[in-house]
Amino acid sequence: MLHIPCPFCGPRDESEFAHGGPARQQRPDDLSPLDDAAWVDHLTVPPNPVGPVREKWWHVRGCGQWVTIERDTLTHDILEETGE
Amino acid sequence: MSGGEFRLPSGGRIDRSRPLRFSFGGRQYQGYEGDTLASALLANGVRLTARSFKYHRPRGIMGAGYEEPSSFVELAGEDESGNQAITTVRLRDGLRASPVNCWPSPGLDLMAANQLFARMLPAAFYYKTFMWPDWHLFEPHIRRAAGLAAAPQAERRNTRYETRHWHCDVLVAGAGPAGLMAALVAARSGARVLLADEGLEAGGSLLGRKVTVDGRPALDWVAAATAELDGMDNVTRLRDATVWAYREGNLLLVTERSPDAPHVFQRTWRVRAGRVVIATGAIERAMVFADNDRPGMMLASAVQTYVNRYAVRPGRRAVIFTNNTGAYAAAADMLAAGIDIAAIVDSRLQVEDDARALVPGVEILAGHVVQRSHGGRRVTGVTVQPKAGGTPRRLRCDLVCMSGGWSPTVHLFSQSRGRLRYEESVAAFVPAEPAQPAACAGAAEGRFELAAALTDGAEKGRLAAAAMGFRAQAAAVPQTKDAPRYAIEPLWHVEQHKPTAKSFVDVQNDVTLNDIHLAMREGFGAVEHVKRYTTAGMGIDQGKTGNINIIGAIAGKEGVPLEEVGTTTFRSPYVPIEFGALAGARRESVVLPYRHTPMTAWHIEAGAVMYEAGARWRRPGYYPRAGESFQETVNREARTVRTGAAVYDGSPLGKFEIKGRDALRLIEMLYTNAFSSLKTGMGRYGLMLSDDGLVLDDGVTFKLGDGHYLMSTSTGNADEVNRHMTQFCQVERPEWDVHITPVTAAWSNATVCGPRAREVMEALGTDIDLSPDAFPFMAIREGTVAGMQARLCRVSFTGELSFEINVRSRDAAALWRRVLEVGAPFGLIPIGSEANHVLRVEKGFLSLGHEVDATVDPYDLGIGWAMSKKKPDYIGKRAVEIRRKRGGPRRELVGLLIDEPERLVTEGAPITPGGRKEASEGFVSACVWSVVHNRSVALALLKDGRARMGQKAHIRMKDEVVTALITRPCFHDPDGNFLRS
Numbered sequence A: 001m002l003h004i005p006c007p008f009c010g011p012r013d014e015s016e017f018a019h020g021g022p023a024r025q026q027r028p029d030d031l032s033p034l035d036d037a038a039w040v041d042h043l044t045v046p047p048n049p050v051g052p053v054r055e056k057w058w059h060v061r062g063c064g065q066w067v068t069i070e071r072d073t074l075t076h077d078i079l080e081e082t083g084e
Numbered sequence B: 001m002s003g004g005e006f007r008l009p010s011g012g013r014i015d016r017s018r019p020l021r022f023s024f025g026g027r028q029y030q031g032y033e034g035d036t037l038a039s040a041l042l043a044n045g046v047r048l049t050a051r052s053f054k055y056h057r058p059r060g061i062m063g064a065g066y067e068e069p070s071s072f073v074e075l076a077g078e079d080e081s082g083n084q085a086i087t088t089v090r091l092r093d094g095l096r097a098s099p100v101n102c103w104p105s106p107g108l109d110l111m112a113a114n115q116l117f118a119r120m121l122p123a124a125f126y127y128k129t130f131m132w133p134d135w136h137l138f139e140p141h142i143r144r145a146a147g148l149a150a151a152p153q154a155e156r157r158n159t160r161y162e163t164r165h166w167h168c169d170v171l172v173a174g175a176g177p178a179g180l181m182a183a184l185v186a187a188r189s190g191a192r193v194l195l196a197d198e199g200l201e202a203g204g205s206l207l208g209r210k211v212t213v214d215g216r217p218a219l220d221w222v223a224a225a226t227a228e229l230d231g232m233d234n235v236t237r238l239r240d241a242t243v244w245a246y247r248e249g250n251l252l253l254v255t256e257r258s259p260d261a262p263h264v265f266q267r268t269w270r271v272r273a274g275r276v277v278i279a280t281g282a283i284e285r286a287m288v289f290a291d292n293d294r295p296g297m298m299l300a301s302a303v304q305t306y307v308n309r310y311a312v313r314p315g316r317r318a319v320i321f322t323n324n325t326g327a328y329a330a331a332a333d334m335l336a337a338g339i340d341i342a343a344i345v346d347s348r349l350q351v352e353d354d355a356r357a358l359v360p361g362v363e364i365l366a367g368h369v370v371q372r373s374h375g376g377r378r379v380t381g382v383t384v385q386p387k388a389g390g391t392p393r394r395l396r397c398d399l400v401c402m403s404g405g406w407s408p409t410v411h412l413f414s415q416s417r418g419r420l421r422y423e424e425s426v427a428a429f430v431p432a433e434p435a436q437p438a439a440c441a442g443a444a445e446g447r448f449e450l451a452a453a454l455t456d457g458a459e460k461g462r463l464a465a466a467a468m469g470f471r472a473q474a475a476a477v478p479q480t481k482d483a484p485r486y487a488i489e490p491l492w493h494v495e496q497h498k499p500t501a502k503s504f505v506d507v508q509n510d511v512t513l514n515d516i517h518l519a520m521r522e523g524f525g526a527v528e529h530v531k532r533y534t535t536a537g538m539g540i541d542q543g544k545t546g547n548i549n550i551i552g553a554i555a556g557k558e559g560v561p562l563e564e565v566g567t568t569t570f571r572s573p574y575v576p577i578e579f580g581a582l583a584g585a586r587r588e589s590v591v592l593p594y595r596h597t598p599m600t601a602w603h604i605e606a607g608a609v610m611y612e613a614g615a616r617w618r619r620p621g622y623y624p625r626a627g628e629s630f631q632e633t634v635n636r637e638a639r640t641v642r643t644g645a646a647v648y649d650g651s652p653l654g655k656f657e658i659k660g661r662d663a664l665r666l667i668e669m670l671y672t673n674a675f676s677s678l679k680t681g682m683g684r685y686g687l688m689l690s691d692d693g694l695v696l697d698d699g700v701t702f703k704l705g706d707g708h709y710l711m712s713t714s715t716g717n718a719d720e721v722n723r724h725m726t727q728f729c730q731v732e733r734p735e736w737d738v739h740i741t742p743v744t745a746a747w748s749n750a751t752v753c754g755p756r757a758r759e760v761m762e763a764l765g766t767d768i769d770l771s772p773d774a775f776p777f778m779a780i781r782e783g784t785v786a787g788m789q790a791r792l793c794r795v796s797f798t799g800e801l802s803f804e805i806n807v808r809s810r811d812a813a814a815l816w817r818r819v820l821e822v823g824a825p826f827g828l829i830p831i832g833s834e835a836n837h838v839l840r841v842e843k844g845f846l847s848l849g850h851e852v853d854a855t856v857d858p859y860d861l862g863i864g865w866a867m868s869k870k871k872p873d874y875i876g877k878r879a880v881e882i883r884r885k886r887g888g889p890r891r892e893l894v895g896l897l898i899d900e901p902e903r904l905v906t907e908g909a910p911i912t913p914g915g916r917k918e919a920s921e922g923f924v925s926a927c928v929w930s931v932v933h934n935r936s937v938a939l940a941l942l943k944d945g946r947a948r949m950g951q952k953a954h955i956r957m958k959d960e961v962v963t964a965l966i967t968r969p970c971f972h973d974p975d976g977n978f979l980r981s
């Protein structure tokens, strides 16, 4: 079980969190410059690397904040706490 | 009766003043407090204790602990359980055990006929034999013939499992010599230490050996060490507790089998450790030669343990087969216990003088191997031969002690993803590089000699404490003398004297050397493939005594070093763990607690049939009266809403307050339709999509003031919508000034509905003007109702005039009782979710989980009008556009009138073209008895449904096809005159 550093609560068990997928570019305010394929890609092709990935976790059974961590998907090591 | 004819007259760590009666396979025996089931059976001369898994060969006890690969038992009575290693079952008075895998007994095993077909059961015989026509035809028979224990039938008396969360600076796994030293050094520095050991008694390997520490019996030193540890406040010591998993984040799982609390059956500790010292010792390996599995063939260290710890002679005359020096001390202890040693067969050409000196007068056959064993239900002798070839010679014996050398117990280290390397000098895989803050110590590190283990333990304890910021003093390591030095020349298997011999590499799974070679010939060269194909190394013991022999066999055949073959992945649990111990107290409603409204107690008392409905809410399904059928009750409740007045508990409906300068901006993003024109005090239906353009939820949102909204969601979807909203706010638009507060539990409601609802409201007494002009449909008003502060909403989920009276949850029960009281003269009754379902289907209102199933978009549901054309963007807009551009048939919401009006069909029933056995073109999402039409009505999602109005749909039921007329999905008041009244 991961030990996830919440910037507000400190390190907490993974069971307090819900996984929120990889961190991605913010949704643009205006989608019109994007063609359909680009938007479909945005929705359906999340980054899924073997190795470090920046990802979102929701501290749903804690402070309720969404936090970002960098996790190595191969080793489960949490490499850095990026906060938010 | 004594403790058995093979019990030594004195010695051992058993309490002879406390005899215990027990039964095994229906026969009565006696043992002593301190015995295991295995030691007590050996003391009574019981040698045949099991039948093997596949061939039903006779088997005995091979080990003395969790490494046991051969004998497993089922326990009956208060500790009923299956598949326990016979060596790990502590004897108690009245214990009732029976062997697994044999019927009716190991002596008379009717299933041993399998042996006759042994040639038909090669490696992977399951895969090869039972592919056609259907595995399920064979499975029950195979399970009975070759299965393990049956699952326990009765529930145990004490099933209290408990979980404890724990944090410590240093976790020490194992209280043998290295672990005790590590714990002492770390604890003396002030570090918080957790020491867990799988035995009831500390001491590890010292319990089974006769050695001295600081000139006194080793167990005196163990007693002093544990006394010191037990006296320290910063030390927690667990007995009979195995560390069985090493997870990421330095989380380790420890299960205590006999916690110091009589009401708790087992306790699992979830330990976050700063540092971990793995002092789990080493496991002796079996020797691989023909018929190396008969009863009476044991690990040398196990025999040594039975002699020293349990005062039992497992045989009268032994042959010892070794490839290392470790077996000589065992032989010496056996001699001292009066066991004859026919010979020590040592596969090494050179035997050290100090090893020979331990066993004066015993014949040592250096450079020899045991070629095969003889006997039936127990071993009667062996044939030995020079390793290089030569004249075979037969030796008579009733006990064969095998020592294939030692394997460090690296399971935890390896589970933590630590890397192993093959160390030639000890012919074993040893820890190389840790992946987490852990270190192995003592035999687990490959330091098999006692002095080295103590020194290593002290050092690893010091380093662990230092890493946590404690200054540990260099400790004086007690003096010991180990003779002889550990030396080994690996012998992974003896060359078979004939090709059909059975040389077992995995006794538990009946996997032979030939099976390994066959798997390799068939192309399964990698060790992980060999394991899966042959099942070698699987099962209860997980190949603790045999895995390295499998690796050796592969390496030998391929002609590569063992390092190159590598090990299979070590997985948790290290020992079998009960499901109860995993779950702890997290059972049933503790895992997912029920949610109750303030009225739940009233509903139950009123005799409501309670359902779990959406998000674990316990809700009244219906309130039956005496003599009423289910349908009669539901009809009565639904009809009352259409004709009179009723009330239901609407508290579980999801509610959120949304506040902030950007609150409207957020709502415009979340909903497909426009909210900018909404006036304070009014609400609007809103449709919410996920970003992939599918319907996520719908509900009504009221404007309470500028920058202040009250949103309602489906009951079952409130948590998901909360996630959806907070994710958008915090991840996508953190700069927006908007806050979301879930208020579902803060406000509870009683919803009064029906044509006479307004009269009931007036009778309740309110300062809110209830006239349709002052308080129109979809409005919200604040004021008092029945003297309570309330938010009153005019929404309708039934299609009738409705007032949703929201009050503070602490007032809700009083409000509910008041509504029933003043409503009585109007014929008001409470209704449950069944009637609500009927009413919403009659109206064609959507329901999450019925029509909204995460595959439909707004157009499919006929509510494309809710997709704003004016708003530049909202969540899901683009995806719906892209999908619609692609075209193609979609499943659309329609109504169905079944041709037989009395007929109700199962919700979820498939609709197929012409009712033929083809891929479905839709399904019935809801079907109820309409109280308005006095017939059944249904909703369905149907391919191109809207274009097929007036045509027939064919519903495939289990035994027949039911036809229905396709209609628009609304059966009552399509213009909504009643709900607006």
Ligand SMILES: [Zn+2]
Pocket (backbone or CB within 6 Å): A006, A007, A008, A009, A010, A059, A062, A063, A064, A065
């Ligand atoms: Zn937090």
